[in-house]
Amino acid sequence: MIIAVDGPAAAGKGTIARALARHFGFHFLDTGSLYRMVGLAAIRAGGEPITAEAAIAAAKSLDPSRFTDSELRNEKVGDAASIAAVIPEVRAALLDLQRDFARKPPGAVLDGRDIGTVVCPDADAKLFITARAEVRARRRQMELGSADYEAVLADIRARDERDSKRATAPLVAAADAVVLDTSEMDIAAAVEAAIAAVVAVELKGRI
Numbered sequence: 652m653i654i655a656v657d658g659p660a661a662a663g664k665g666t667i668a669r670a671l672a673r674h675f676g677f678h679f680l681d682t683g684s685l686y687r688m689v690g691l692a693a694i695r696a697g698g699e700p701i702t703a704e705a706a707i708a709a710a711k712s713l714d715p716s717r718f719t720d721s722e723l724r725n726e727k728v729g730d731a732a733s734i735a736a737v738i739p740e741v742r743a744a745l746l747d748l749q750r751d752f753a754r755k756p757p758g759a760v761l762d763g764r765d766i767g768t769v770v771c772p773d774a775d776a777k778l779f780i781t782a783r784a785e786v787r788a789r790r791r792q793m794e795l796g797s798a799d800y801e802a803v804l805a806d807i808r809a810r811d812e813r814d815s816k817r818a819t820a821p822l823v824a825a826a827d828a829v830v831l832d833t834s835e836m837d838i839a840a841a842v843e844a845a846i847a848a849v850v851a852v853e854l855k856g857r858i
């Protein structure tokens with residue numbers, strides 16, 4: 652069974668996808684971390700702003716064991732990831748890795764931007780997790796600690812624009828995705844709604 656969880660930055664999809672994996676006993680892959688690894692490797696190889704050559708080379712020789720989570724979580728790496736993610740060769744280089752992971756028994760939850768549309772269009776359940784940009788900026792600001800709210804909001808908007816407008820695999824809800832707006836929900840309520848949505852899709856598939 653494959654569960655695809657897509658959505659914009661800081662909508663809560665990582666937390667929700669991890670909770671789904673735990674609830675159903677499935678494997679979990681944060682595909683954004685793959686793009687972040689590419690962004691960071693490209694920065695290390697050629698500095699900033701990253702070049703397409705450095706990003707493509709990094710994607711083609713990606714070794715996930717070389718990176719630690721703490722290195723990948725800052726805004727600079729997130730921006731480099733979003734820039735690298737526009738490049739079709741980078742996306743193509745990461746496709747098999749994601750699809751192989753999705754086939755792991757007994758099931759897998761993948762979160763990202765294009766899981767339900769491109770990576771796993773046949774996923775058994777698809778969720779699109781979203782929230783208003785202002786709410787997402789507030790959450791990201793709290794995550795980052797001292798960051799300036801207006802700067803975080805501007806960054807979220809720039810990221811949304813880049814992720815949604817790119818030609819290859821843009822951020823968009825799959826036609827058959829369940830859309831969950833978490834703007835007015837706390838984490839527990841969002842996780843509960845996501846589990847209920849997956850169970851409902853599963854039951855529907857069996858009737």
Ligand code: DC
Binds near residue numbers: 729736
């Ligand atoms: O989810 P995140 O913030 O860690 O993702 C970082 C960037 O990676 C995001 O701005 C766009 C890109 N990305 C993507 O294009 N496709 C995915 N499946 C996951 C992430």
